[in-house]
Amino acid sequence: MFLACEVVASICLTAVPPATGRPATLPVSVQAPRLAQSGTSGSSNAPQSGPVSGYMDFHFSKPTDGPGVIDFHRFVLLFSHRFSDRLRFVGELELEHAVVEGLEPGGELELEQAYVDFLIRPEINFRAGMILAPVGIINERHEPPVFHGVERPFVDTVIIPTTWFDAGAGVHGSLGRGFRYRLYAMAPLDATELRAEEGLRGAAQHGSEAQVRNVGWTGRLEYVGVRGLQTGVSFWRGNTGFNTPNFDTSVGLFELDARFSRGRFEARGQHAHVFIGGAGELNDAVGRTTGVNPNIADQLRGSYVEAAYRVLPARFPHDAAVFVRYEDFDTQFRMPAGFVKLPQFDRDAWVVGATYWVDPDVAIKFDYSHVRSKSTVVPAPRSINVGLGWWF
Amino acid sequence: MRSASLGLAGALLMAASPGGHQDRPPARVVHVVAERFSFTPSEITIDEGSRVELRITSEDTTHGFRLIGPGDIDVEIPRRRRGEARVVIEIGQPGEYIFECSKLCGAGHGFMRGTLRVRAKAAAP
Numbered sequence: 001m002f003l004a005c006e007v008v009a010s011i012c013l014t015a016v017p018p019a020t021g022r023p024a025t026l027p028v029s030v031q032a033p034r035l036a037q038s039g040t041s042g043s044s045n046a047p048q049s050g051p052v053s054g055y056m057d058f059h060f061s062k063p064t065d066g067p068g069v070i071d072f073h074r075f076v077l078l079f080s081h082r083f084s085d086r087l088r089f090v091g092e093l094e095l096e097h098a099v100v101e102g103l104e105p106g107g108e109l110e111l112e113q114a115y116v117d118f119l120i121r122p123e124i125n126f127r128a129g130m131i132l133a134p135v136g137i138i139n140e141r142h143e144p145p146v147f148h149g150v151e152r153p154f155v156d157t158v159i160i161p162t163t164w165f166d167a168g169a170g171v172h173g174s175l176g177r178g179f180r181y182r183l184y185a186m187a188p189l190d191a192t193e194l195r196a197e198e199g200l201r202g203a204a205q206h207g208s209e210a211q212v213r214n215v216g217w218t219g220r221l222e223y224v225g226v227r228g229l230q231t232g233v234s235f236w237r238g239n240t241g242f243n244t245p246n247f248d249t250s251v252g253l254f255e256l257d258a259r260f261s262r263g264r265f266e267a268r269g270q271h272a273h274v275f276i277g278g279a280g281e282l283n284d285a286v287g288r289t290t291g292v293n294p295n296i297a298d299q300l301r302g303s304y305v306e307a308a309y310r311v312l313p314a315r316f317p318h319d320a321a322v323f324v325r326y327e328d329f330d331t332q333f334r335m336p337a338g339f340v341k342l343p344q345f346d347r348d349a350w351v352v353g354a355t356y357w358v359d360p361d362v363a364i365k366f367d368y369s370h371v372r373s374k375s376t377v378v379p380a381p382r383s384i385n386v387g388l389g390w391w392f
Numbered sequence: 393m394r395s396a397s398l399g400l401a402g403a404l405l406m407a408a409s410p411g412g413h414q415d416r417p418p419a420r421v422v423h424v425v426a427e428r429f430s431f432t433p434s435e436i437t438i439d440e441g442s443r444v445e446l447r448i449t450s451e452d453t454t455h456g457f458r459l460i461g462p463g464d465i466d467v468e469i470p471r472r473r474r475g476e477a478r479v480v481i482e483i484g485q486p487g488e489y490i491f492e493c494s495k496l497c498g499a500g501h502g503f504m505r506g507t508l509r510v511r512a513k514a515a516a517p
Contacts, residue, residue: 053496053497053498055498078496078498078499078501079496080496080501085460085490088502090496090501090502092499112499113499115502117502119490122488122490122505122507127502132499132500140429140499140500140503141428141429141498141499141500142499143428143453143498143499145452145453146428146452146498172503174434174435174505174506174507176435177435178432178433178434178435180434180503182503224430224432224434225432225433225434226432227425227432230430261451314473316473317473319472319473359471360450360452360453360471360472360473360474361453361454361471391453391498
Protein backbone atom coordinates (compact mmCIF):
# COMPACT_ATOMS: atom_id res chain seq x y z
CA MET A 1 0.00 0.00 0.00
CA PHE A 2 1.26 3.42 -0.83
CA LEU A 3 0.75 6.48 1.25
CA ALA A 4 0.83 9.80 -0.47
CA CYS A 5 0.54 11.92 2.64
CA GLU A 6 4.17 12.06 3.58
CA VAL A 7 5.27 15.53 2.67
CA VAL A 8 3.99 17.96 5.22
CA ALA A 9 4.57 21.56 4.47
CA SER A 10 3.11 24.71 5.86
CA ILE A 11 3.26 27.84 3.83
CA CYS A 12 2.31 31.31 4.92
CA LEU A 13 1.30 33.20 1.83
CA THR A 14 1.12 36.86 1.28
CA ALA A 15 -1.95 38.00 -0.58
CA VAL A 16 -2.99 41.32 -1.97
CA PRO A 17 -3.82 43.38 1.11
CA PRO A 18 -7.55 43.42 1.55
CA ALA A 19 -9.45 46.63 1.51
CA THR A 20 -10.79 46.04 4.98
CA GLY A 21 -9.02 44.97 8.15
CA ARG A 22 -8.92 41.28 7.21
CA PRO A 23 -5.70 39.32 7.64
CA ALA A 24 -3.26 39.73 4.79
CA THR A 25 -1.82 36.23 5.01
CA LEU A 26 -3.25 33.02 3.62
CA PRO A 27 -1.91 30.09 5.62
CA VAL A 28 -2.10 26.89 3.66
CA SER A 29 -0.72 23.48 4.43
CA VAL A 30 -0.31 20.55 2.12
CA GLN A 31 0.00 16.83 2.75
CA ALA A 32 0.79 15.31 -0.63
CA PRO A 33 3.68 15.17 -3.04
CA ARG A 34 4.08 18.58 -4.58
CA LEU A 35 3.90 18.25 -8.31
CA ALA A 36 7.06 20.24 -8.71
CA GLN A 37 8.77 17.51 -6.71
CA SER A 38 7.04 14.49 -8.18
CA GLY A 39 9.46 11.90 -9.37
CA THR A 40 11.95 12.80 -6.67
CA SER A 41 10.34 11.08 -3.74
CA GLY A 42 12.64 8.08 -3.86
CA SER A 43 9.87 5.51 -4.03
CA SER A 44 10.24 2.93 -6.76
CA ASN A 45 6.44 2.66 -6.85
CA ALA A 46 5.74 6.32 -7.41
CA PRO A 47 4.76 7.15 -10.99
CA GLN A 48 7.55 8.90 -12.83
CA SER A 49 6.08 11.49 -15.13
CA GLY A 50 7.90 12.82 -18.14
CA PRO A 51 7.24 15.92 -20.23
CA VAL A 52 4.57 14.18 -22.31
CA SER A 53 1.69 11.88 -21.49
CA GLY A 54 -0.20 9.48 -23.68
CA TYR A 55 -1.86 6.15 -24.08
CA MET A 56 -1.34 2.97 -26.05
CA ASP A 57 -3.71 0.26 -27.17
CA PHE A 58 -2.49 -3.16 -28.29
CA HIS A 59 -4.92 -5.88 -29.43
CA PHE A 60 -5.21 -9.49 -30.48
CA SER A 61 -8.50 -10.45 -32.10
CA LYS A 62 -9.60 -13.86 -33.31
CA PRO A 63 -12.79 -13.90 -35.37
CA THR A 64 -14.56 -17.23 -35.42
CA ASP A 65 -14.50 -17.30 -39.22
CA GLY A 66 -10.98 -16.06 -39.92
CA PRO A 67 -7.37 -15.86 -38.81
CA GLY A 68 -6.28 -13.98 -35.70
CA VAL A 69 -5.05 -10.43 -36.05
CA ILE A 70 -2.57 -8.63 -33.86
CA ASP A 71 -2.63 -4.86 -34.05
CA PHE A 72 -0.88 -2.03 -32.28
CA HIS A 73 -4.06 -0.05 -32.66
CA ARG A 74 -3.22 3.30 -31.06
CA PHE A 75 -0.07 5.11 -30.05
CA VAL A 76 -1.08 8.51 -28.73
CA LEU A 77 0.98 11.32 -27.28
CA LEU A 78 -0.50 14.24 -25.39
CA PHE A 79 1.20 17.53 -24.72
CA SER A 80 0.21 20.52 -22.70
CA HIS A 81 1.68 23.89 -22.01
CA ARG A 82 0.48 26.63 -19.71
CA PHE A 83 1.40 30.04 -21.06
CA SER A 84 -0.25 31.66 -18.05
CA ASP A 85 -3.13 30.98 -15.66
CA ARG A 86 -5.51 32.11 -18.41
CA LEU A 87 -3.89 30.69 -21.51
CA ARG A 88 -2.94 27.11 -22.23
CA PHE A 89 -2.35 24.65 -25.05
CA VAL A 90 -3.26 20.96 -25.27
CA GLY A 91 -2.25 18.68 -28.14
CA GLU A 92 -2.97 15.04 -28.96
CA LEU A 93 -1.16 13.26 -31.76
CA GLU A 94 -2.23 9.73 -32.69
CA LEU A 95 -0.70 7.01 -34.78
CA GLU A 96 -3.21 4.28 -35.61
CA HIS A 97 -2.25 0.78 -36.71
CA ALA A 98 1.47 1.40 -36.29
CA VAL A 99 2.54 2.19 -39.85
CA VAL A 100 1.74 5.02 -42.24
CA GLU A 101 2.89 4.70 -45.82
CA GLY A 102 2.10 7.01 -48.70
CA LEU A 103 -0.81 5.95 -50.91
CA GLU A 104 -1.13 2.65 -49.04
CA PRO A 105 -4.11 1.62 -46.95
CA GLY A 106 -3.34 0.96 -43.33
CA GLY A 107 -2.34 3.32 -40.57
CA GLU A 108 -3.26 6.90 -39.93
CA LEU A 109 -1.37 9.74 -38.35
CA GLU A 110 -3.88 12.14 -36.87
CA LEU A 111 -3.72 15.43 -35.07
CA GLU A 112 -6.74 14.82 -32.88
CA GLN A 113 -6.39 17.83 -30.65
CA ALA A 114 -4.35 21.01 -30.81
CA TYR A 115 -6.14 23.92 -29.24
CA VAL A 116 -5.58 26.99 -27.18
CA ASP A 117 -7.88 27.71 -24.25
CA PHE A 118 -8.51 31.30 -23.29
CA LEU A 119 -9.71 30.96 -19.71
CA ILE A 120 -11.84 33.97 -18.94
CA ARG A 121 -14.27 33.04 -16.17
CA PRO A 122 -15.61 29.72 -14.85
CA GLU A 123 -18.83 30.44 -16.75
CA ILE A 124 -17.28 31.19 -20.12
CA ASN A 125 -13.98 30.27 -21.70
CA PHE A 126 -12.96 30.33 -25.33
CA ARG A 127 -11.29 27.46 -27.22
CA ALA A 128 -9.95 27.37 -30.77
CA GLY A 129 -7.94 24.92 -32.86
CA MET A 130 -8.35 21.22 -33.50
CA ILE A 131 -10.99 20.10 -31.05
CA LEU A 132 -13.04 17.04 -30.15
CA ALA A 133 -16.75 17.03 -30.87
CA PRO A 134 -18.30 16.92 -27.36
CA VAL A 135 -20.61 14.04 -28.25
CA GLY A 136 -21.12 10.91 -26.17
CA ILE A 137 -19.12 9.17 -23.48
CA ILE A 138 -16.13 7.90 -25.40
CA ASN A 139 -15.22 10.73 -27.75
CA GLU A 140 -13.79 12.94 -25.02
CA ARG A 141 -12.94 10.12 -22.61
CA HIS A 142 -11.22 7.38 -24.55
CA GLU A 143 -8.11 6.40 -22.60
CA PRO A 144 -8.02 2.57 -22.66
CA PRO A 145 -8.01 2.00 -18.86
CA VAL A 146 -11.30 3.91 -18.45
CA PHE A 147 -13.61 1.80 -20.59
CA HIS A 148 -14.35 -1.91 -20.62
CA GLY A 149 -13.82 -4.00 -23.71
CA VAL A 150 -10.86 -4.35 -26.01
CA GLU A 151 -12.50 -2.21 -28.68
CA ARG A 152 -14.71 0.79 -28.18
CA PRO A 153 -18.47 0.14 -28.25
CA PHE A 154 -19.97 -0.35 -31.72
CA VAL A 155 -22.31 2.58 -31.14
CA ASP A 156 -19.23 4.74 -30.57
CA THR A 157 -17.85 3.54 -33.88
CA VAL A 158 -20.65 3.50 -36.48
CA ILE A 159 -23.23 5.87 -34.97
CA ILE A 160 -20.91 8.32 -33.18
CA PRO A 161 -17.70 8.28 -35.21
CA THR A 162 -15.10 8.35 -32.46
CA THR A 163 -12.60 9.81 -32.36
CA TRP A 164 -14.57 12.70 -33.88
CA PHE A 165 -12.36 15.74 -34.22
CA ASP A 166 -12.10 18.70 -36.55
CA ALA A 167 -11.03 22.31 -36.73
CA GLY A 168 -13.25 24.69 -34.84
CA ALA A 169 -13.79 27.19 -32.08
CA GLY A 170 -16.27 27.77 -29.32
CA VAL A 171 -17.02 28.34 -25.70
CA HIS A 172 -17.15 26.11 -22.64
CA GLY A 173 -17.64 26.60 -18.96
CA SER A 174 -19.46 25.80 -15.78
CA LEU A 175 -23.04 26.85 -15.11
CA GLY A 176 -22.86 26.09 -11.40
CA ARG A 177 -24.39 23.32 -9.26
CA GLY A 178 -22.48 20.69 -11.22
CA PHE A 179 -23.68 21.67 -14.69
CA ARG A 180 -21.21 22.47 -17.44
CA TYR A 181 -21.39 22.97 -21.16
CA ARG A 182 -19.49 23.33 -24.40
CA LEU A 183 -20.70 24.91 -27.64
CA TYR A 184 -18.50 24.84 -30.72
CA ALA A 185 -18.61 25.72 -34.39
CA MET A 186 -16.65 23.11 -36.33
CA ALA A 187 -15.84 22.24 -39.92
CA PRO A 188 -18.83 20.40 -41.42
CA LEU A 189 -19.09 16.76 -42.36
CA ASP A 190 -18.73 15.74 -46.02
CA ALA A 191 -21.95 14.12 -47.28
CA THR A 192 -20.14 12.25 -50.04
CA GLU A 193 -18.18 10.28 -47.42
CA LEU A 194 -21.26 8.92 -45.62
CA ARG A 195 -21.56 5.13 -45.78
CA ALA A 196 -24.38 2.65 -45.40
CA GLU A 197 -22.46 0.34 -43.07
CA GLU A 198 -20.44 2.80 -41.00
CA GLY A 199 -22.61 5.91 -41.10
CA LEU A 200 -20.72 9.13 -40.34
CA ARG A 201 -17.43 7.37 -39.72
CA GLY A 202 -15.49 8.71 -42.72
CA ALA A 203 -17.26 12.04 -43.10
CA ALA A 204 -15.21 14.31 -40.84
CA GLN A 205 -12.71 16.54 -42.65
CA HIS A 206 -10.24 16.48 -39.74
CA GLY A 207 -9.13 20.05 -40.20
CA SER A 208 -7.16 19.25 -43.32
CA GLU A 209 -7.88 22.18 -45.65
CA ALA A 210 -11.47 21.68 -44.56
CA GLN A 211 -14.26 23.18 -46.64
CA VAL A 212 -16.31 25.59 -44.55
CA ARG A 213 -19.01 26.70 -46.95
CA ASN A 214 -21.21 25.38 -44.15
CA VAL A 215 -20.51 25.16 -40.44
CA GLY A 216 -21.32 22.36 -38.06
CA TRP A 217 -22.66 23.33 -34.64
CA THR A 218 -22.17 20.98 -31.73
CA GLY A 219 -22.65 21.19 -28.01
CA ARG A 220 -23.01 19.31 -24.81
CA LEU A 221 -24.68 19.95 -21.49
CA GLU A 222 -23.61 17.65 -18.67
CA TYR A 223 -24.14 17.21 -14.98
CA VAL A 224 -21.28 16.09 -12.73
CA GLY A 225 -22.59 17.39 -9.41
CA VAL A 226 -23.08 14.11 -7.56
CA ARG A 227 -20.31 11.71 -6.77
CA GLY A 228 -20.54 8.62 -8.94
CA LEU A 229 -23.03 10.07 -11.44
CA GLN A 230 -22.27 11.77 -14.73
CA THR A 231 -24.98 12.48 -17.27
CA GLY A 232 -25.01 14.46 -20.47
CA VAL A 233 -26.90 15.38 -23.62
CA SER A 234 -25.20 16.46 -26.79
CA PHE A 235 -25.98 17.39 -30.37
CA TRP A 236 -24.47 18.04 -33.78
CA ARG A 237 -26.18 19.97 -36.55
CA GLY A 238 -24.79 21.15 -39.85
CA ASN A 239 -25.19 21.21 -43.59
CA THR A 240 -22.88 18.78 -45.30
CA GLY A 241 -23.31 19.51 -48.99
CA PHE A 242 -20.22 21.44 -49.97
CA ASN A 243 -19.35 18.66 -52.42
CA THR A 244 -22.93 18.44 -53.72
CA PRO A 245 -23.66 22.05 -54.67
CA ASN A 246 -26.84 21.28 -56.58
CA PHE A 247 -28.80 20.15 -53.54
CA ASP A 248 -28.65 20.46 -49.77
CA THR A 249 -27.76 17.68 -47.38
CA SER A 250 -27.45 17.90 -43.64
CA VAL A 251 -26.62 15.84 -40.59
CA GLY A 252 -28.28 16.19 -37.23
CA LEU A 253 -27.37 14.08 -34.21
CA PHE A 254 -28.92 13.89 -30.77
CA GLU A 255 -27.30 11.91 -28.00
CA LEU A 256 -27.80 11.28 -24.30
CA ASP A 257 -25.67 9.28 -21.89
CA ALA A 258 -25.12 8.46 -18.25
CA ARG A 259 -22.48 6.82 -16.10
CA PHE A 260 -23.01 5.64 -12.56
CA SER A 261 -20.84 3.95 -9.97
CA ARG A 262 -21.43 3.04 -6.38
CA GLY A 263 -19.11 0.79 -4.42
CA ARG A 264 -18.03 -1.99 -6.72
CA PHE A 265 -20.90 -1.56 -9.15
CA GLU A 266 -20.61 0.49 -12.33
CA ALA A 267 -23.10 1.10 -15.12
CA ARG A 268 -23.30 3.25 -18.20
CA GLY A 269 -25.68 3.76 -21.05
CA GLN A 270 -25.89 5.82 -24.20
CA HIS A 271 -28.38 6.49 -26.94
CA ALA A 272 -27.64 8.31 -30.20
CA HIS A 273 -29.90 9.13 -33.12
CA VAL A 274 -28.67 10.56 -36.44
CA PHE A 275 -30.83 12.34 -39.02
CA ILE A 276 -29.51 12.80 -42.55
CA GLY A 277 -31.31 15.37 -44.67
CA GLY A 278 -31.34 14.93 -48.44
CA ALA A 279 -30.27 11.28 -48.29
CA GLY A 280 -32.41 10.33 -51.30
CA GLU A 281 -30.91 13.02 -53.53
CA LEU A 282 -27.47 12.11 -52.25
CA ASN A 283 -27.97 8.44 -53.15
CA ASP A 284 -29.20 9.41 -56.62
CA ALA A 285 -26.32 11.81 -57.23
CA VAL A 286 -23.56 9.50 -56.00
CA GLY A 287 -25.10 6.57 -57.88
CA ARG A 288 -25.14 8.56 -61.12
CA THR A 289 -21.57 9.72 -60.59
CA THR A 290 -19.90 6.49 -59.49
CA GLY A 291 -22.29 3.82 -60.72
CA VAL A 292 -22.75 2.54 -57.17
CA ASN A 293 -25.74 3.47 -55.03
CA PRO A 294 -24.37 4.21 -51.51
CA ASN A 295 -27.79 3.48 -49.97
CA ILE A 296 -27.42 6.15 -47.28
CA ALA A 297 -30.22 6.13 -44.73
CA ASP A 298 -32.48 8.95 -43.55
CA GLN A 299 -31.88 7.95 -39.94
CA LEU A 300 -29.33 5.93 -37.96
CA ARG A 301 -29.84 4.87 -34.37
CA GLY A 302 -27.85 3.10 -31.68
CA SER A 303 -27.92 2.44 -27.96
CA TYR A 304 -26.02 0.45 -25.40
CA VAL A 305 -26.15 -0.40 -21.74
CA GLU A 306 -23.25 -1.82 -19.78
CA ALA A 307 -22.88 -3.14 -16.25
CA ALA A 308 -19.64 -3.95 -14.50
CA TYR A 309 -18.64 -5.23 -11.10
CA ARG A 310 -15.24 -4.75 -9.45
CA VAL A 311 -14.43 -8.14 -8.01
CA LEU A 312 -11.36 -7.40 -5.85
CA PRO A 313 -11.67 -5.84 -2.39
CA ALA A 314 -10.25 -2.35 -1.92
CA ARG A 315 -7.32 -3.65 0.15
CA PHE A 316 -5.83 -5.28 -2.95
CA PRO A 317 -3.30 -3.15 -4.81
CA HIS A 318 -4.64 -4.45 -8.11
CA ASP A 319 -8.15 -4.14 -9.41
CA ALA A 320 -10.36 -6.29 -11.64
CA ALA A 321 -13.84 -6.07 -13.05
CA VAL A 322 -16.18 -8.24 -15.06
CA PHE A 323 -18.63 -6.61 -17.42
CA VAL A 324 -21.42 -7.23 -19.87
CA ARG A 325 -22.62 -4.84 -22.55
CA TYR A 326 -25.59 -5.02 -24.86
CA GLU A 327 -25.68 -2.84 -27.96
CA ASP A 328 -28.36 -2.29 -30.54
CA PHE A 329 -27.44 -0.28 -33.61
CA ASP A 330 -28.83 0.20 -37.07
CA THR A 331 -27.13 2.33 -39.70
CA GLN A 332 -30.25 2.10 -41.88
CA PHE A 333 -32.93 2.72 -39.29
CA ARG A 334 -35.09 4.74 -41.72
CA MET A 335 -34.50 4.80 -45.48
CA PRO A 336 -35.46 7.53 -47.93
CA ALA A 337 -38.41 6.76 -50.19
CA GLY A 338 -37.47 4.35 -52.96
CA PHE A 339 -34.42 2.88 -51.24
CA VAL A 340 -34.32 -0.55 -49.67
CA LYS A 341 -33.16 -1.18 -46.12
CA LEU A 342 -30.50 -3.89 -45.94
CA PRO A 343 -31.00 -6.23 -42.99
CA GLN A 344 -27.29 -6.83 -42.36
CA PHE A 345 -26.99 -3.25 -41.08
CA ASP A 346 -29.63 -3.78 -38.41
CA ARG A 347 -27.42 -5.26 -35.72
CA ASP A 348 -27.13 -5.95 -32.04
CA ALA A 349 -24.22 -7.27 -30.01
CA TRP A 350 -23.38 -8.85 -26.69
CA VAL A 351 -19.92 -8.16 -25.35
CA VAL A 352 -18.84 -9.92 -22.14
CA GLY A 353 -15.42 -9.84 -20.60
CA ALA A 354 -13.08 -8.68 -17.90
CA THR A 355 -10.63 -5.89 -17.20
CA TYR A 356 -7.64 -6.45 -14.93
CA TRP A 357 -5.69 -3.40 -13.82
CA VAL A 358 -2.18 -4.40 -12.80
CA ASP A 359 -1.81 -0.71 -12.13
CA PRO A 360 -4.54 1.95 -12.22
CA ASP A 361 -3.00 3.08 -15.52
CA VAL A 362 -2.36 -0.34 -17.09
CA ALA A 363 -5.30 -2.55 -18.08
CA ILE A 364 -5.30 -6.07 -19.45
CA LYS A 365 -8.58 -6.73 -21.20
CA PHE A 366 -10.40 -9.79 -22.43
CA ASP A 367 -13.77 -10.06 -24.09
CA TYR A 368 -16.00 -12.16 -26.29
CA SER A 369 -18.03 -10.19 -28.81
CA HIS A 370 -21.07 -11.66 -30.49
CA VAL A 371 -22.66 -9.47 -33.18
CA ARG A 372 -25.97 -10.46 -34.69
CA SER A 373 -27.84 -9.00 -37.62
CA LYS A 374 -31.28 -9.35 -39.17
CA SER A 375 -29.71 -10.78 -42.32
CA THR A 376 -30.02 -14.49 -43.03
CA VAL A 377 -27.38 -14.26 -45.75
CA VAL A 378 -24.54 -12.06 -44.49
CA PRO A 379 -22.90 -13.52 -41.37
CA ALA A 380 -22.27 -11.17 -38.45
CA PRO A 381 -18.87 -11.36 -36.78
CA ARG A 382 -18.06 -13.04 -33.50
CA SER A 383 -14.63 -12.70 -31.99
CA ILE A 384 -12.42 -13.30 -28.99
CA ASN A 385 -10.31 -10.28 -28.14
CA VAL A 386 -7.38 -9.67 -25.83
CA GLY A 387 -5.91 -6.24 -25.29
CA LEU A 388 -3.35 -4.32 -23.35
CA GLY A 389 -3.97 -0.64 -22.83
CA TRP A 390 -2.05 1.86 -20.77
CA TRP A 391 -1.86 5.50 -19.88
CA PHE A 392 1.29 7.27 -18.80
CA MET B 393 13.23 4.55 3.47
CA ARG B 394 10.79 6.82 1.72
CA SER B 395 8.81 7.56 4.86
CA ALA B 396 11.89 8.27 6.90
CA SER B 397 13.51 10.65 4.47
CA LEU B 398 10.31 12.47 3.67
CA GLY B 399 9.32 12.52 7.30
CA LEU B 400 12.51 14.41 8.06
CA ALA B 401 11.86 16.82 5.22
CA GLY B 402 8.34 17.32 6.49
CA ALA B 403 9.51 17.95 10.02
CA LEU B 404 11.97 20.55 8.84
CA LEU B 405 9.29 22.29 6.83
CA MET B 406 6.92 22.17 9.75
CA ALA B 407 9.56 23.60 12.02
CA ALA B 408 10.04 26.41 9.58
CA SER B 409 6.35 27.13 9.40
CA PRO B 410 5.33 30.44 10.88
CA GLY B 411 2.63 30.76 13.46
CA GLY B 412 2.26 27.05 14.26
CA HIS B 413 -0.61 26.55 11.86
CA GLN B 414 -0.21 22.78 12.05
CA ASP B 415 -1.31 22.73 15.66
CA ARG B 416 -4.89 23.80 15.10
CA PRO B 417 -7.11 21.06 13.67
CA PRO B 418 -9.30 21.94 10.69
CA ALA B 419 -12.85 22.93 11.53
CA ARG B 420 -14.17 21.08 8.54
CA VAL B 421 -13.09 18.28 6.21
CA VAL B 422 -14.24 18.24 2.58
CA HIS B 423 -13.85 15.03 0.59
CA VAL B 424 -13.17 15.65 -3.06
CA VAL B 425 -13.11 12.99 -5.77
CA ALA B 426 -11.02 13.53 -8.87
CA GLU B 427 -11.94 11.54 -11.95
CA ARG B 428 -11.40 12.01 -15.67
CA PHE B 429 -12.54 14.78 -16.19
CA SER B 430 -14.14 16.39 -13.19
CA PHE B 431 -13.79 17.16 -9.52
CA THR B 432 -16.75 16.28 -7.31
CA PRO B 433 -17.72 18.58 -5.78
CA SER B 434 -16.50 21.11 -8.28
CA GLU B 435 -17.74 24.01 -6.18
CA ILE B 436 -16.59 24.33 -2.59
CA THR B 437 -17.66 27.12 -0.30
CA ILE B 438 -15.78 27.95 2.88
CA ASP B 439 -15.92 30.80 5.34
CA GLU B 440 -13.32 33.51 5.40
CA GLY B 441 -10.63 32.61 7.91
CA SER B 442 -11.98 29.11 8.63
CA ARG B 443 -9.58 26.22 8.50
CA VAL B 444 -10.70 23.54 6.06
CA GLU B 445 -8.98 20.33 5.04
CA LEU B 446 -9.51 18.98 1.53
CA ARG B 447 -9.04 15.21 1.28
CA ILE B 448 -8.72 14.43 -2.39
CA THR B 449 -8.80 10.94 -3.87
CA SER B 450 -8.67 9.76 -7.44
CA GLU B 451 -10.98 7.25 -9.08
CA ASP B 452 -8.49 6.53 -11.84
CA THR B 453 -5.13 8.02 -12.73
CA THR B 454 -2.82 10.54 -11.13
CA HIS B 455 -4.31 14.00 -11.11
CA GLY B 456 -3.07 17.31 -9.82
CA PHE B 457 -4.77 19.84 -7.59
CA ARG B 458 -3.68 23.36 -8.28
CA LEU B 459 -5.28 26.27 -6.50
CA ILE B 460 -4.70 29.32 -8.64
CA GLY B 461 -3.82 32.38 -6.66
CA PRO B 462 -3.37 31.73 -3.00
CA GLY B 463 0.12 30.33 -2.64
CA ASP B 464 0.16 28.52 -5.96
CA ILE B 465 -0.71 25.26 -4.24
CA ASP B 466 -0.01 22.42 -6.66
CA VAL B 467 -0.09 18.87 -5.34
CA GLU B 468 -0.31 15.42 -6.82
CA ILE B 469 -3.41 13.31 -6.24
CA PRO B 470 -2.31 9.69 -6.16
CA ARG B 471 -3.91 7.12 -8.41
CA ARG B 472 -6.90 5.01 -7.41
CA ARG B 473 -6.20 2.96 -4.28
CA ARG B 474 -2.88 4.69 -3.76
CA GLY B 475 -3.90 7.06 -0.99
CA GLU B 476 -5.12 10.63 -0.87
CA ALA B 477 -3.83 14.17 -1.01
CA ARG B 478 -4.61 16.47 1.87
CA VAL B 479 -4.58 20.21 1.59
CA VAL B 480 -5.42 22.46 4.53
CA ILE B 481 -6.55 25.90 3.53
CA GLU B 482 -7.36 28.95 5.57
CA ILE B 483 -7.99 31.95 3.41
CA GLY B 484 -8.53 35.36 4.90
CA GLN B 485 -9.72 37.09 1.79
CA PRO B 486 -13.24 36.47 0.45
CA GLY B 487 -13.57 35.82 -3.22
CA GLU B 488 -13.63 33.11 -5.85
CA TYR B 489 -10.55 31.02 -6.51
CA ILE B 490 -10.15 28.55 -9.35
CA PHE B 491 -8.71 25.11 -8.81
CA GLU B 492 -7.77 22.80 -11.66
CA CYS B 493 -6.09 19.53 -12.50
CA SER B 494 -2.45 20.32 -13.10
CA LYS B 495 -1.36 16.88 -14.23
CA LEU B 496 -2.21 16.04 -17.83
CA CYS B 497 -4.73 13.24 -17.35
CA GLY B 498 -6.30 12.59 -20.73
CA ALA B 499 -8.17 14.00 -23.69
CA GLY B 500 -10.56 16.06 -21.57
CA HIS B 501 -7.98 17.32 -19.10
CA GLY B 502 -8.84 20.93 -19.91
CA PHE B 503 -12.34 20.60 -18.44
CA MET B 504 -11.15 19.53 -15.03
CA ARG B 505 -11.66 22.74 -13.08
CA GLY B 506 -13.59 23.92 -10.07
CA THR B 507 -14.31 26.94 -7.93
CA LEU B 508 -13.44 27.58 -4.29
CA ARG B 509 -15.64 30.30 -2.87
CA VAL B 510 -14.50 32.07 0.27
CA ARG B 511 -17.51 33.62 1.91
CA ALA B 512 -17.15 36.79 3.94
CA LYS B 513 -17.95 36.53 7.61
CA ALA B 514 -21.15 38.28 8.49
CA ALA B 515 -20.47 41.68 9.95
CA ALA B 516 -20.77 41.77 13.72
CA PRO B 517 -23.93 43.54 14.94
